[in-house]
Amino acid sequence: MKFVAFERSAQGTGASRRLRITGRAPGIVYGAGGQPTMIELDHNALWHALQKEAFHSTILEMELAGQTSKVLLRDVQYHPYKQQILHVDFQRIDDKTRIHMKVPLHFEGIERCPAVVTEGCTVAPLIHELDVLCMPAALPEHISVDLSGLTSKVIPGLQSISLPAGVKAVVRGSNKNPALVSVKLPEVIEEDATDATATPAAAAPAAEPAAAPAAKK
Numbered sequence: 001m002k003f004v005a006f007e008r009s010a011q012g013t014g015a016s017r018r019l020r021i022t023g024r025a026p027g028i029v030y031g032a033g034g035q036p037t038m039i040e041l042d043h044n045a046l047w048h049a050l051q052k053e054a055f056h057s058t059i060l061e062m063e064l065a066g067q068t069s070k071v072l073l074r075d076v077q078y079h080p081y082k083q084q085i086l087h088v089d090f091q092r093i094d095d096k097t098r099i100h101m102k103v104p105l106h107f108e109g110i111e112r113c114p115a116v117v118t119e120g121c122t123v124a125p126l127i128h129e130l131d132v133l134c135m136p137a138a139l140p141e142h143i144s145v146d147l148s149g150l151t152s153k154v155i156p157g158l159q160s161i162s163l164p165a166g167v168k169a170v171v172r173g174s175n176k177n178p179a180l181v182s183v184k185l186p187e188v189i190e191e192d193a194t195d196a197t198a199t200p201a202a203a204a205p206a207a208e209p210a211a212a213p214a215a216k217k
Contacts, residue, residue: 001049001052001054001055001058001060001061002060002061002062002063002068003041003045003046003049003060003061003062003063004041004042004045004062004063004064005027005029005039005040005041005062005063005064006024006039006040006041006064007037007038007039007040007064007065008026008027008038008039008040009038011038016086016087019040020043020084020086023042023043023044024040024041024042024043025040025041025042025043025046025085025086025087025088026038026039026040026086026087026088027039027040027041027087027088027089027090028087028088028089028090029062029064029069029071029089029090029091029092030089030090030091030092031091031092031093032091032092032093032094032097034092037064039064039090041088043084043085046085046088047083047085050076050085053104053141053142054141055073056073056102056104057101057102057103057104057129057141057142058139058141059071059072059093059136059139060072060073060090062090069092070092070093070094070095070136071090071091071092071093072090072091072093072099072101073088073089073090074089074090074091075087075088075089076088076089093136094136095135095136095137096135097135097136098133098134098135099133099134099135099136099139100131100132100133100170101131101132101134101139102129102130102131102132103129103130103132103139103140103141103142103143104128104129104142104143105125105127105128105129105130105142105143105144105145105161105180106142106143106144106145107125107145107147107180107181108144108145108146108147108148109146109147109148109149109150110123110147110150112148113147113148113149113150113151114149114150114151115150115151115152115183116150119151119152119185119186120185120186121152121183121184121185121186122183122184122186123147123150123181123182123183123184124181124182124184125180125181126178126179126180126181126182127158127178127180130143130158130161130169131169131170131171131172132163132167132168132169132170133167133168133170134166134167134168135166137166138164138165138166138167139167140164140167143161143163143164145161145180147181150181150183152183152185155179155180155181155182155183156179156180156181157177157178157179157180158171158176158177158178158180159176159177160180161180
């Protein structure tokens with residue numbers, strides 16, 4: 001994806017506030033051995049770009065001052081309650097340096113897997129993105145996970161993912177193979193122990209009425 005940025009000279013909280021009033025969003029570009037560069041972008045164009053998954057997980061082409069460079073989106077700050085971008089960070093990359101990136105997982109075949117079709121289970125993803133380490137040219141836009149053979153007996157873990165060539169998963173924590181999805185079996189409703197068709201038991205004898213109080217002498 002490609003976007004256009006403009007150099008920004010004014011800095012500080014007041015300058016950024018005035019910039020947002022004019023329909024621009026402040027940002028910064030850093031990395032790849034260069035000096036950090038203050039930039040500004042059209043707010044509406046940036047807002048719509050941020051709604052696309054690829055803008056968060058792929059290498060972007062930034063046009064700045066007539067030159068195009070490759071960057072990655074690294075951070076976005078939003079207003080607490082307004083639909084407004086407060087600040088955005090990009091990192092320059094070069095083709096010879098490995099990058100660390102979060103790549104979205106796309107689960108496929110859930111609706112036709114035996115766990116759903118045959119067993120009536122409910123399947124829900126537990127991991128939505130994967131940390132990867134790779135060269136820029138090998139960075140995938142997303143990673144597909146085929147669940148068409150999923151059953152309730154075997155829950156796939158992270159190590160079952162088939163990664164593209166040159167891509168390495170980065171796993172933190174003690175669990176190196178966390179489950180990718182949860183599989184919930186259908187609820188079983190137990191029948192009432194009392195058989196509704198059985199002959200009802202004989203009614204218990206009616207209680208005798210209480211004795212009338214003795215008359216006072």
